[in-house]
Amino acid sequence: MKNPNSSGRAAVLVASLFVVGLSTSSVQAADPDPNDVYILGVKTNGKGCPKGDPGTVETTISEDKKSFVVNFRDMELSYPPGKPIQTTNCQADVSLHVPGGWQVSLATVTTRGLAILADKQKANQTSTYFFAGNPPQKQYHTDIVGPQDGYFYQFTDVIPIESLVWSKCGTSAIFSINTTLILDASKNKSGDAIFNSTSMDAGFEKILQYQWKKCT
Amino acid sequence: MTSLFILSALYACLAPPAGPDPNSVYIEKITTGGDGCPSPAAVATTISEDRTIFVLSYIKMQLEHPPGPAVAKVHCKAGVHLHVPKGWQVALTHVTTRGYAYLEHDMVAHQTASYRLAGVPIGAEYSHALMGPHDDFYQFTDDPAATVWSKCGGPGLFAFTTTLTLDTSANPEGQAIFNTTSSDGELAARVHLDWRPC
Numbered sequence: 001m002k003n004p005n006s007s008g009r010a011a012v013l014v015a016s017l018f019v020v021g022l023s024t025s026s027v028q029a030a031d032p033d034p035n036d037v038y039i040l041g042v043k044t045n046g047k048g049c050p051k052g053d054p055g056t057v058e059t060t061i062s063e064d065k066k067s068f069v070v071n072f073r074d075m076e077l078s079y080p081p082g083k084p085i086q087t088t089n090c091q092a093d094v095s096l097h098v099p100g101g102w103q104v105s106l107a108t109v110t111t112r113g114l115a116i117l118a119d120k121q122k123a124n125q126t127s128t129y130f131f132a133g134n135p136p137q138k139q140y141h142t143d144i145v146g147p148q149d150g151y152f153y154q155f156t157d158v159i160p161i162e163s164l165v166w167s168k169c170g171t172s173a174i175f176s177i178n179t180t181l182i183l184d185a186s187k188n189k190s191g192d193a194i195f196n197s198t199s200m201d202a203g204f205e206k207i208l209q210y211q212w213k214k215c216t
Numbered sequence: 217m218t219s220l221f222i223l224s225a226l227y228a229c230l231a232p233p234a235g236p237d238p239n240s241v242y243i244e245k246i247t248t249g250g251d252g253c254p255s256p257a258a259v260a261t262t263i264s265e266d267r268t269i270f271v272l273s274y275i276k277m278q279l280e281h282p283p284g285p286a287v288a289k290v291h292c293k294a295g296v297h298l299h300v301p302k303g304w305q306v307a308l309t310h311v312t313t314r315g316y317a318y319l320e321h322d323m324v325a326h327q328t329a330s331y332r333l334a335g336v337p338i339g340a341e342y343s344h345a346l347m348g349p350h351d352d353f354y355q356f357t358d359d360p361a362a363t364v365w366s367k368c369g370g371p372g373l374f375a376f377t378t379t380l381t382l383d384t385s386a387n388p389e390g391q392a393i394f395n396t397t398s399s400d401g402e403l404a405a406r407v408h409l410d411w412r413p414c
Contacts, residue, residue: 040265043260043261043262043273044260044273045259045260045273045274045275046273046274046275046397047275047278050257050258050275051257051258051259051260051275052255052257052258052275083280083282083391084391085318085391085393086393087316087318087393087395089316089395089397091260091273091397091398093260093262093271093273093398095262095264095265096265097265098265126353128314128353130312130314130400132262132264132269132270132271132400132401132402133264133268133269133270133271133309133310133400133401133402134310134402135310135312135355135357137314137355139353172264172265172266172268172269173264173269174262174263174264174269174270174271174400176271176273176398176400178314178397178398180316180353180397182316182318186391
C-alpha cells in the first residue's frame with residue numbers, strides 16, 4: 001500500500017480539543033436552525049454494511065445534528081478460509097444542510113477495530129473522504145504488520161482546515177466517508193488472520209464532527 | 217462564537233426555500249439496474265438537499281479472480297431523471313468513480329463510463345485502465361458536460377453506465393480484486409456557469 005502511516009493520523013490531541021470547543025458552544029434544541037450547518041441524514045452501503053441487511057450497521061446522529069456514530073457488525077475479514085487477499089468496505093453518505101454563504105468540512109474521524117495477524121501478514125485500514133460532485137478527496141492509510149496477537153487499534157484522522165475537502169460555497173452537500181479494510185496473507189498463507197471490529201456491539205465506530213466557515 | 221451567531225443571522229435571508237423550485241433544474245429521481253446493481257438493495261442513492269448533487273454507493277460492483285473466467289465484466293446503469301424547465305439545457309459534470317484494485321503482474325482492469333441522454337444522438341464514453349502489479353485505490357473523474365447537453369427544455373433523462381472489466385488471461389494463477397465503491401456527480405453547476413439559457 002502507498003502512504004502507510006499517514007502523518008494526518010498523528011496530531012490527535014490538539015485537534016480533538018479544538019473540536020470539543022466548537023461543538024460545546026453550538027449545542028442547540030431539537031429543531032435545527034436553518035441558518036446553521038446540520039446533518040439531514042446518513043445512508044450506508046458497501047460489502048461490509050449491505051443496505052439490504054440493515055442489521056449490519058447502526059447509525060446514531062447526535063441531538064444537535066452535528067456529529068454521528070456508526071457501529072459496524074460485519075466489517076470483518078478472516079483467513080482462512082478464502083483467498084489470501086481480501087477486502088471489504090462501508091461507505092457512509094451524509095446529507096448536510098448548508099445555509100447560503102457557508103461551506104463545510106469534516107474535522108475529525110475516529111475508527112476503531114481489532115487485528116490478529118500471523119508473522120508477515122498485513123492489514124490495511126483506509127478512510128477516504130470527499131464531497132459528492134467534487135472530485136478532490138482526502139485519504140488516510142494505516143498498515144498493521146504481523147505478528148499481532150490482538151491489537152486493538154484506534155485511528156483518528158484530523159482533516160486540516162485548509163484541506164482540499166470542503167463543500168462548495170452556497171450549496172447543500174453530501175459528504176462521503178468510505179472505510180475500507182484490506183487483509184494480505186499472501187506472505188504467510190499458513191497463518192491465521194482476523195481483521196475486524198472491536199466491541200461486542202459492532203466493531204468500527206466513527207465519531208464525526210463538522211467544522212464550518214464563511215464563504216469568502 | 218459571537219461572530220458566528222451574528223453571521224448566521226445575517227445569512228437568514230439567504231436560506232433556501234423548502235422543496236425544489238419548479239423554475240430551476242433539479243434531479244427528480246435516480247433509477248438503477250444491471251448485474252452490478254441488480255436490485256434497489258444493492259445500491260444506496262443519496263441526493264443532496266438542493267437536488268443538484270448525487271452519490272451512488274455499491275455493494276456488487278466487484279470482480280474477483282479466482283474464481284471466474286479469465287475475462288470478467290460487471291456493470292450498473294443509472295437513469296438520472298432531471299427536471300428541466302422551459303428554456304434551459306442541462307448536463308452532468310464532475311462524475312467521479314472511486315474504488316480499489318489489487319492486480320498481480322500482467323493483469324489489466326478497465327473502468328468505462330458512458331453517458332447518453334434521451335433524444336440526443338451524441339453520447340460520451342470514457343475509459344480508464346489499470347495495469348498490474350497494482351495495489352491501490354483509484355478515482356477517475358469525467359466531464360460529460362464537455363459534449364452531452366440536453367435539448368432546450370428537456371427531456372432530461374441521462375443514462376449513465378459504469379462498467380468494470382478484468383482480464384487475468386496473461387496471469388491466470390494470480391489473484392485480482394477490482395471494485396467500484398461509489399459514483400458521484402452533479403448537475404451542470406452554477407459556479408461553473410454550465411447552465412445555459414437557450
